[in-house]
Amino acid sequence: MKSGRLLEDIKTKNDIVDFISSYVQLKKSGQNWKGNCPFHSEKTPSFMVSPSKQIFHCFGCGAGGDIITFVMKHENISFQEAITLLAKRAGVPLPSEGTDKRASQKYEKLRDVLSEAGRYYVTKLKDSARAAAYLRDRGIDAGSIDTFGIGFAPAGWDNLLRHLRGKGCSDALIKEAGLAVQGNKGFYDMFRHRIIFPITGMSGGIIAFGGRALDGSAPKYINSPETTVFKKSDSLFGLSAAKDEIRKQGRVIIAEGYMDVIICHQYGFKQVVAPLGTALTPGHIQKLRALSSKAVLVFDGDAAGRSAARRALALMCHNNYMAKVLLLPDGEDPDSYLRKYGAESFDNQLRYAKSVVDFLFSVPAGDNIEIVREALTLISGVKDLLFAGEMLRELAERAGISESTIREEFKRVKGLNVTAVPGPRRAFSCEKKSEEHLLLSALISFPEKSDYILSRLDMDDIEDKVIASLLRKIATLGEMWGATQILDIADDEERKMVTRYSLEPGLDPEQIDKSIEGCFRRIEQRKLSERLRLAQTSGDAVLANSLLLEKRSLEERGL
Template structure:
């Protein structure tokens, strides 16, 4: 298994790669000063709000909030995993990933399984075309409205009746069993797992066959049978139809998540080729992340009965850790007695698309579910509502989306947003003062960033990391938590001092997916109105004000202890020193 790619390699890679070149190969950009502008590739827009900052080596969309380094851009635009994006950029920059961090090649036994599974898929397809007993399968697909074109696109096949058809066709019983295609019974005897079934190959994002689903042709049970877990197939991580969706459209406007293989196939048959299905298990967070790699808009489509609503709630809980600004999850509950297959055959593509426009947002579904059966007009009812919401809010990553949902929940519960946020974050003494509805005069600008010395120092440091060398005594700032953001400022100062050549994009990459990500990106894109020629002096002034603010707060605390007569000798000396400042 490959090791973790070292931070110093990522830093150097981002310093060597020109993000404007990477983005410019995929998005039409126009230069404006030191930056480039264009239409955002992550949401539809007519007026450019997408900016690539060449000097800071990051991109940011002021419309949808998408942001990141060259690594994140490739992950989001080319649908790559982190390591794949790093490998692609390393090739572009002429760099080699450290030996101990390189992606290990598939183990020989895994390679053998991929080959065997592909041979099995071709065998099943061949039986659908030529086997003497294929007529029942052909008739079933014809009744379901599946054309030859769609059957070929999804590599649909047929497993004929019989106990050992696949074993006779392919041999290699040991690997067939490891691939989940044979079942062992008493006496070390084996038989084919899939018999007398329509076969749906499950392919990974790269198009490799990793497993199968089989639909019975009579009234037998189970109706659907899936491959078991194998060295190359984990149900909770894969999605049926992912490969086919990305072949049809690398950047689909949304993804429709359904429950069955036939739902995926029927939607594709009727002109909706962007459907995927989970593999007989509850939707996992890993699957949601993979869905977001394909599209920023996910629509879960469930039956409107109780079972469908339970499945939708489980999907919502799994989606919460993946929710960030610019991502959207919606839920569509179908009319009673309908599934996507029957609905699209009855109403056609336009009718089904019309239903999709009525899908409920994640936030609305969450609120509706939590308030169901709760008296929101009574204090006790609202308290119960908040109690149920807290563990769900705690699953959200720190981000604009989380803050907006907190505000919505707090408003419905008639609570102060800061107080609820304090409870969700586990702070022992959350501030109970209500947030001002408008910025205090002189302290904030149109960006919504309140101009404090700590925030300004962080913003300037992000713009020019070398400013950290101007701070003589970082140690004296450690352990001070009386100023919001000060511990983060210390982290950034130490990082910039320890890595003297670190760039802005590499600095931000270090905090990707951390609790500080949203705040740092807001400050990195904040127009603080300080000219480049004045960065040094303004940073020094901000750091001086940080120290003075801390001194004032510390002196106030010592004054209270002085009046109470509880100052220690060391605190008395500190009080004298601070009074002299």
């Protein structure tokens, strides 16, 4: 079995919609894609693919899983063969079985030394009045310091090195983690006299650091070098803190710097992330796609900000991401704007973020025709016909040119005919589910309810063996669990259930708490009825009468 890191890398770099589209003709259906199932004969499409969750499920035959499952089933090959095929397609090198275990151990050691460094920096912040004063002056409160694990690297050449050596870490390991640099006179600390911002992975573990100079040193900001655990091109600052809010809001706000993210979170905008001093990359988009397919890009309104927005929009369009742009007044970023004008004003700015077409017309780089050609070039990168169609209609209206003319020119730019888009999606109906199925569905659809549901459940009360097994696996994974993680350890029947409930509608978000309580109530009633049956069968009249009274009492109270 390959390491979790390697599997995540392979799946991240193989978009499931793009891959399955080479086998199945898919059409957009709401947030998902739909087509005829390749695993059984059907006239009405019931095969669904989710780009955000990177899974598929057929509501006809029940087949479901992730991209690895699809390859295994479609090509009739083993897990190892599927991994090899996908790794080759994505350009991911595969270690030999002999080296894989050693690589996994090295990965864990690197994560451990990074965690220890994070704890060290947090401790040193408490000892530095100047660092604490800097954070206060920048408006960062204690809650944000704690949430983001902000620390301080004191002046001096080898403070962290000596600390880590004292913990038994070798110089080679410290260097490999990006925490030390080797010069003519030996090793010295990578970060010195800087405010430290931990960079975390999706799960919250530290993978790197960013440092802001306190003494005017250039460069003002530096990041850890790329390592085995840190790739700048697919890492986003604040993602682990923002992921739940991004899912909840259905969109992400992308800013430019550490302080932007921290201050935005502090003012209540918790769906904000930022790349690490670089432009957006396809790797960033892949990470965000698992959480939402909508974004607001926030830039300074100066020439550099407008240019950066143009580049980011081109990438977004090419990756089927619905993006809007907010250009703040010249010289302002989210950090400065929020501290000057407050959350309400910033929220109003977000409400008027501009679509791709509106943005191009609001910051023109030429005459009307040149703007239209630029817009058509951007739209030509959009693979989603529904998305592209809406943009073309908006462009025609904004430019004052007939839609038929716009579409004819679009065909020329894109080099293909734009086909008609399918009608509105049809939701699949849900059959009546038992309380166990409903609880599993609630847990998968509303992962924020996981702790509550699992804490209330007695696994011995679950009669469905597949559901019981799934719930135990979810409980074992703890807060790290997600559809992808479960699919990695689920058997075939369990995978079908996970993908089905991940894609099947039916639970009302406004009634979810009531539905969950109803499930637990029915489980209690079922247990009570079984105890009553056993008491009556055994002839224990006293116990039977007691249980009968208890059952009637519950029914009268509506419990």
